[in-house]
């Protein structure tokens with residue numbers, strides 16, 4: 001079987017400092033590689049967890065796949081076609097969808113949920129009753145009542161907003177879903193609901209998913225394969241259980257050791273003020289990883 005998505009030696013470079021500082025500074029700071037030679041593939045129907053510290057380049061990689069960020073070097077092919085070709089890029093965009101990190105911020109506040117779910121149909125001139133019916137069907141798909149078509153984004157809870165984010169992403173029946181921190185900021189029980197929903201819909205609709213996250217405890221249970229990023233590089237990929245049981249890279253090993261212990265009887269005591277957010281890896285992790293990394297495997 002050929003991959004749905006193949007990323008080959010991809011690099012992304014950002015300039016340091018804002019536009020103003022670059023305009024007024026006669027000696028601008030050198031640009032830096034946010035993504036550095038990443039090679040990765042995703043098979044149809046597969047779930048890949050993209051994991052790494054904050055700032056390691058996960059979101060940038062997802063945005064680059066969708067053409068929201070320009071690559072400095074490398075090649076991306078989707079369903080066997082190089083997305084550098086405009087027609088193939090448009091085909092990829094029609095078959096890919098992104099769930100953004102902050103679902104409420106990514107939804108236009110002045111539009112009702114029904115309109116937000118059917119924007120592409122509005123552009124295609126689909127009549128209003130059919131659009132409403134399609135929006136209600138999408139809401140049912142993600143377990144929300146039909147009456148939500150008339151709500152505004154600010155009238156949703158965090159979990160409901162995520163569900164609308166899933167519905168919106170699936171409106172175009174994508175072959176690939178890129179989900180950026182789909183559970184960030186949600187209660188643990190709601191996190192489970194959102195992940196189960198994505199899992200069920202994946203089985204039903206057969207799309208592949210790339211889930212960007214810090215949350216190792218969560219991704220362990222939902223991904224087929226893991227890709228670990230560190231400072232813009234992919235340091236390890238492999239089947240999820242293999243990566244957890246026998247990490248090959250010291251950074252991966254350190255990440256796994258820092259995973260929160262889910263059994264409260266085994267949890268280490270923490271003082272109330274500095275209680276760790278289970279959503280994030282430990283901030284002290286940065287201090288424990290070697291600064292000079294061995295070559296990538």
Ligand SMILES: Nc1ncnc2c1ncn2[C@@H]1O[C@H](COP(=O)(O)OP(=O)(O)OP(=O)(O)O)[C@@H](O)[C@H]1O
Pocket residue numbers: 014015034052053054055056057058059060061214
């Ligand atoms: N538009 C931009 N211009 C300049 N630097 C940027 C830009 N976007 C991101 N960066 C920098 O690129 C690096 C990677 O950012 P990115 O958001 O991809 O990381 P991440 O791994 O997704 O982090 P997080 O988990 O916190 O979302 C960071 O150092 C960030 O400051």
